[in-house]
Amino acid sequence: MDKEPKKILQVFGWASFLNDFGSDIIFPLWPLFLTSVLGANMAVLGFIDGLGDAIVSISQAVSGYIADKTGKRKIFVWLGYVFAGVSRVGYAFAPTWHYIIPFRILDRSGKMRGAPRDAIVADISTDSERGRNFGYLRMMDNLGAVCGVVFTIIFFKRLGYHNLFLLAAIPSLIAAFLVFRQINEHAGENKKIFKGFAFKDFHRDLKLYMVLSALFALSSFSYSFLLIYARHFGFASAAIPVLYLSYSVVASATSLPFGKLADKINRKPVLVLSFVFWLLTCAVFVYFHNAAAIVIAFVFYGLHLGAMEPVQRALVSELAAPQLRASTLGGFQMVVGLAALPASFIAGLLWDKINIAAPFYFSACLTVMAIIILFFVREQSY
DSSP states (O other): OOHHHHHHHHHHHHHHHHHHHHHHHHTTTHHHIIIIISOOOHHHHHHHHHHHHHHHHHHHHHHHHHHHHHSOOHHHHHHHHHHHHHHHHHHHHOSSGGGHHHHHHHHHHGGGGHHHHHHHHHHTOOTTTHHHHHHHHHHHHHHHHHHHHHHHHHHHHHHHHHHHHHHHHHHHHHHHHHHHHHOOOOTTTTOOOOOOOOGGGSOHHHHHHHHHHHHHHHHOOOHHHHHHHHHHTTOOGGGHHHHHHHHHHHHHHHHHHHHHHHHHHOHHHHHHHHHHHHHHHHHHHHHOOSHHHHHHHHHHHHHHHHHHHHHHHHHHHHHSOGGGHHHHHHHHHHHHHHHHHHHHHHHHHHHHHTOTTHHHHHHHHHHHHHHHHHTTOOOOOO
């Protein structure tokens, strides 16, 4: 890799590390904070998490479209980190779950950085290294997550929820400054012929992949349910961040190897493997209710994330026209995010109205359907 692309990748990697360090100070505590401290029930937890997913999708679609239209991508990246930092200050001072909502919207709007950043990474990568480069970013994301969870485990009893949330704002603001100062973007350097785009303009395989990804997103409820499930079966509140840490470590350790594997054997086999890991996660939660099995389920969940996230981005960027990469990546996230909006809410209703196993059965059925559709997607690169 040339010097300039390598520098860009490293800056994005460290910014991702810092932001996820801050995020994952909060994430292990998030479901407990909402339910135990702010008084939300499972349906409200599902609604807020689903709303966050929808905001992510809309913000990435809008930022991707504008980035392709104007040729300016950097601003969405550093400003997204600013949004994340500011929102955590709001979390710290929220007296009830109702006050969380506007800051959750701001936080998730910060994900507008995703599509423009991924388009930059796709553009500086060759086909033979694209999976590895996205895997590197996910590795840094998850490594930051691991450090954030360890920080929470060490300092939670001493600092409590509110102080930890305030401290979590700092790394994201540093990440914003890092991107702002270190990434150079000359006016119009990314601007190509852009006349807008529509779903009907995508070719068959990209459409098909969007459909199956939306189907899986509808089944893939928030990690919050996994943590609450573990607590339901005997894990103490202080142990919940350790479970979160376990899957973050696994995802961090496997993202880069899975990305490299996808470069060698193509994307689809690794994506199928990621779906299988999710099915195993669901199966263990449904049929085994002891501490060892729950830990194993979180390991499977980490393997699922490690295989899914870098390879998914690489495949979408390759199925997209180069001049529409940011728009397509943003549009993809919008489709997936809008499908995810009801996912956690449905899971919460199934949990409250039927039983705690019902969301896992529902998810497993839709996941199998997504795997079947994936076999009809042909890998290709523009």
